[in-house]
Amino acid sequence: MGTNGADALSALADPTRRAIFECLARGPKAVGLLAEQLPVSRPAVSQHLRVLKDAGLVTDQADGTRRVYRIDRRGVDAIHAYLDQMWGRALRSFQETAERLAAQEQNGPPEGDRREEERP
Amino acid sequence: MGTNGADALSALADPTRRAIFECLARGPKAVGLLAEQLPVSRPAVSQHLRVLKDAGLVTDQADGTRRVYRIDRRGVDAIHAYLDQMWGRALRSFQETAERLAAQEQNGPPEGDRREEERP
DNA sequence: ACGAACCGTAAGTCTGTACTTACCGACTCT
DNA sequence: AGAGTCGGTAAGTACAGACTTACGGTTCGT
Numbered sequence: 001m002g003t004n005g006a007d008a009l010s011a012l013a014d015p016t017r018r019a020i021f022e023c024l025a026r027g028p029k030a031v032g033l034l035a036e037q038l039p040v041s042r043p044a045v046s047q048h049l050r051v052l053k054d055a056g057l058v059t060d061q062a063d064g065t066r067r068v069y070r071i072d073r074r075g076v077d078a079i080h081a082y083l084d085q086m087w088g089r090a091l092r093s094f095q096e097t098a099e100r101l102a103a104q105e106q107n108g109p110p111e112g113d114r115r116e117e118e119r120p
Numbered sequence: 121m122g123t124n125g126a127d128a129l130s131a132l133a134d135p136t137r138r139a140i141f142e143c144l145a146r147g148p149k150a151v152g153l154l155a156e157q158l159p160v161s162r163p164a165v166s167q168h169l170r171v172l173k174d175a176g177l178v179t180d181q182a183d184g185t186r187r188v189y190r191i192d193r194r195g196v197d198a199i200h201a202y203l204d205q206m207w208g209r210a211l212r213s214f215q216e217t218a219e220r221l222a223a224q225e226q227n228g229p230p231e232g233d234r235r236e237e238e239r240p
Numbered sequence: 241a242c243g244a245a246c247c248g249t250a251a252g253t254c255t256g257t258a259c260t261t262a263c264c265g266a267c268t269c270t
Numbered sequence: 271a272g273a274g275t276c277g278g279t280a281a282g283t284a285c286a287g288a289c290t291t292a293c294g295g296t297t298c299g300t
Contacts, residue, residue, distance in 0.1 A: 006135070009132050009133055012129050013129055014257090016258075018126060018129070021206065022206060022209075025210045025213070026209055028213075040260095042276090043260075043279080044258070045277095046278055047259085049278095050278085064276085065266065071210045073207065076203050079199065079203060083196050083199060086145040087193065089145040093145070093146055134287090134288080151246075151248090152245090152247080160288085160289070162247075162248095163248080163290075164289055166249085167287095168288090184297060185246045186247080187246080187247065
């Protein structure tokens with residue numbers, strides 16, 4: 001819980017949660033103020049904030065009876081890291097198959113020339 | 121449809137879909153081969169691939185009776201762009217409030233010193 | 241041309257979850 | 271201390287969507 005790309009990803013999947021996230025990106029806000037600008041009830045906002053907090057996307061801070069929420073960079077970074085990892089894997093895979101094809105061509109011209117994807 | 125951060129985000133929210141995405145990151149694969157390595161049926165994989173394709177996260181290419189899927193950079197970039205936009209907003213907001221606080225301090229020492237978040 | 245392989249779609253079921261109302265604790269100010 | 275404000279939690283409902291089986295269309299090999 002916290003700095004996990006998968007959790008952050010699924011947290012930002014819900015439209016209402018994205019709306020909350022985008023609203024907090026414009027500046028820190030208290031829960032009630034957040035609920036006023038959204039088409040859902042205050043308890044719903046609380047529940048969403050819980051999910052966003054568990055995903056490391058927001059942090060909360062007490063201010064009297066209010067709780068002020070703001071965006072947390074950790075969750076954002078976690079998603080970035082996840083995507084970079086995946087895309088890096090894909091790039092390495094592309095390079096590998098390219099090298100394999102080049103080596104194949106050097107030896108002998110292939111006859112049963114199937115396409116180049118993984119075979120178990 | 122295609123290069124939208126929100127769609128790509130919610131597409132990668134499902135665990136099975138993430139598994140498919142991660143599997144394709146290791147290299148392009150056909151649908152049946154993909155289904156063998158996953159705990160769900162082949163039609164389920166087809167439906168997930170449809171969602172991933174609509175989100176711009178994968179592309180498909182016919183190869184005889186098979187369809188080979190591979191990762192598409194556009195969806196990944198869309199998510200990156202969305203997150204960067206949000207975090208950029210947050211940074212600008214931080215800077216604004218910091219400047220406002222500095223100006224406030226220069227004029228007169230604040231008395232009713234409430235915390236600095238947005239008031240409607 | 242016929243059978244086989246591969247894949248997408250249709251229809252139906254069932255679980256997860258987003259939402260509501262109701263309730264209760266924490267903090268503030270007079 | 272008591273009234274008022276703010277916010278998290280509980281319980282219950284309703285809808286989205288993930289999965290299955292069954293079916294049909296397309297392409298390849300013999």
